[in-house]
């Protein structure tokens with residue numbers, strides 16, 4: 001799993017089980033990989049954990065990184081266990097000869113090290129010098145550690161400078177990207193439970209990714225870590241940084257025009273489409289007046305109108321079904337779309353569907369009025385354009 005050097009941005013997560021419990025930890029590693037994690041970090045906090053790693057690493061579907069704090073000997077033990085990466089915390093492994101010993105061993109084995117600076121456990125000398133965990137202090141901590149690694153000609157490095165305060169996290173990584181040229185691991189540390197933790201993580205990580213900063217990411221949520229992996233993967237897909245592998249459900253927020261309970265229909269569609277595991281963008285829209293037009297970019301969608309659902313592909317209505325069958329029809333058509341492609345499904349559209357949909361739409365406009373005032377606006381535009389100067 002390459003990180004940096006133009007490789008796709010990768011998703012990381014971390015197990016929450018006791019590492020010595022090999023079966024439980026492996027089960028969680030598999031769940032994380034299925035949820036979208038490309039790399040999994042596991043704590044190596046005692047000898048039992050290192051022994052567990054020796055059994056876990058060869059059976060893992062993804063690369064395993066050992067998370068090391070305080071005891072450099074556990075980094076050496078993790079390397080012996082065969083891990084594919086180390087994370088060292090410069091705030092609590094501070095003796096240069098210990099860091100150099102780990103670097104020598106990692107270099108011999110071709111294993112990368114992440115210099116994982118964390119605002120909450122910053123080197124106390126740097127805290128004294130900078131007064132608090134400022135972006136400058138976090139970057140100085142990374143530079144100090146890299147200096148020790150450089151003494152052993154160790155260059156296979158990733159860096160993180162995590163902070164729990166989003167603006168400080170963003171500033172720290174911007175400064176880091178301006179100062180050093182290594183692959184960066186992004187994260188908002190101790191972000192907390194969702195939804196707040198998700199919002200903080202997205203705010204920090206997405207801001208940086210959109211600036212071209214960051215090579216691998218981790219959401220640090222107080223939640224099932226599978227949620228972290230899924231959220232990380234989804235973020236990368238939404239930012240077009242990774243190919244879509246799962247469902248992207250878009251839905252209108254509903255309003256007074258809605259002809260169905262949009263929330264209930266969207267939830268039912270989400271459950272059924274996720275079970276079907278289709279890698280497409282699906283729209284659920286509350287009315288046929290605006291729905292198909294506003295969601296024309298979606299691969300497939302459904303809009304509600306006058307007791308019927310209008311199924312559309314790339315904005316073209318292909319079927320009109322009774323309201324009670326909307327979600328099942330959407331699911332059937334989505335499966336066919338993935339199998340046959342959009343052109344084939346548009347060509348196979350029900351005869352009369354487009355006409356029926358257009359009549360439904362006109363009728364609804366008559367009943368509800370045109371909230372967009374399209375006709376009046378066109379008339380006003382024509383009047384202004386043809387006015388004599």
Ligand code: SF4
Nearest residue numbers: 252254255258286287
């Ligand atoms: S699609 Fe229709 S129901 Fe949904 S928000 Fe737009 S106008 Fe309202």
